[in-house]
Amino acid sequence: MTAPTPLIAGNWKMNGGSASLSEAKAVAAGAGKGAARVALCPPATLIAQMAWALRDSSVLVGGQDCRAEASGAFTGDVAAEMLADAGAKLVILGHSERRAGYGESDALVAAKVEAALRARLEPIVCVGETLEQRKAGDALSVVTGQVRGSLPAALAGKPFAVAYEPVWAIGTGLTPTTAEIEETHRAIRATLAEMFGEAGRVVPILYGGSVKPSNAAEILHAAEVGGALVGGASLKAEDFLGIVDAL
Ligand code: PGA
Numbered sequence: 701m702t703a704p705t706p707l708i709a710g711n712w713k714m715n716g717g718s719a720s721l722s723e724a725k726a727v728a729a730g731a732g733k734g735a736a737r738v739a740l741c742p743p744a745t746l747i748a749q750m751a752w753a754l755r756d757s758s759v760l761v762g763g764q765d766c767r768a769e770a771s772g773a774f775t776g777d778v779a780a781e782m783l784a785d786a787g788a789k790l791v792i793l794g795h796s797e798r799r800a801g802y803g804e805s806d807a808l809v810a811a812k813v814e815a816a817l818r819a820r821l822e823p824i825v826c827v828g829e830t831l832e833q834r835k836a837g838d839a840l841s842v843v844t845g846q847v848r849g850s851l852p853a854a855l856a857g858k859p860f861a862v863a864y865e866p867v868w869a870i871g872t873g874l875t876p877t878t879a880e881i882e883e884t885h886r887a888i889r890a891t892l893a894e895m896f897g898e899a900g901r902v903v904p905i906l907y908g909g910s911v912k913p914s915n916a917a918e919i920l921h922a923a924e925v926g927g928a929l930v931g932g933a934s935l936k937a938e939d940f941l942g943i944v945d946a947l
Pocket of ligand 1: 869870872910930931932
C-alpha cells in the first residue's frame with residue numbers, strides 16, 4: 701500500500717463572514733502546487749459561498765460538525781446531507797470543543813461518522829487527551845480508546861482521516877514534543893491497522909494543536925504524521941500557506 705496522501709485542513713471554528721472569503725481565495729491561489737490535499741472548514745453559514753468561490757480550485761471545503769440524523773425537528777442543527785448539498789466534501793467530527801462543550805461521546809461521534817458516510821462526506825475524526833490524562837500517563841489509552849469508539853466498522857474501504865489533537869495544545873501555543881507526537885501517532889496507526897487491516901495503514905493521521913508556520917515543518921515531517929488540522933493559523937491565508945508550504 702502507498703503512503704497516505706497528506707491533508708492540511710483549516711478549522712475556522714466560529715470565525716469569519718463573507719468578508720473572509722478573500723482569505724479563502726488567497727489560499728486557493730497559493731495552494732495546489734504541493735503534495736498535500738488542502739481543505740478549509742468555515743462556519744456552516746459560509747460553506748455554500750466558499751464552495752462557490754473556490755469551485756475552480758483544488759481546495760476542498762468542509763463542515764465542522766453535523767447531526768447524525770438526516771432531517772427532522774432538531775432546531776439549530778445541520779445534517780450531513782445539508783453540508784454536502786452546500787458544497788462540502790469533508791466534515792470534522794468529534795472535535796474536543798464539541799466533546800467537552802456538548803458532551804459528545806464516542807458513540808455519538810461514531811453515529812455522526814455514519815451520517816457523513818451516508819452523505820458521501822469524508823470525515824476527519826478528532827481524538828486527544830487532556831493535560832490531566834497525559835500527566836497521569838493515560839494519553840495513549842485515552843486516544844486509542846477514542847479511535848476504537850469513534851470509528852464505526854462502516855468506514856472500511858472509505859476515505860477518512862484521524863486528527864490527533866491534544867486538548868491542552870489547542871489554541872494555547874503549547875505543543876507536544878516530536879517524540880510524543882510520534883509515539884501517539886504510532887499508537888493510532890497500530891489501532892487503525894487492527895481495526896481496518898491494510899486499509900488502516902493509508903489513513904492520514906493529522907496532528908492538530910497550535911500548528912503554525914514556524915513549527916509546521918518539524919511536525920509535518922514527524923513519523924506517521926499525515927498532515928495537520930489547523931485552527932487559529934488557518935484564518936490568515938499567509939499563515940495557512942506557510943504551513944501548507946512546509947510539507
Ligand atoms: P489551534 O486549533 O490550531 O488554534 O490550536 C486546532 C484545532 O482546534 O483544530
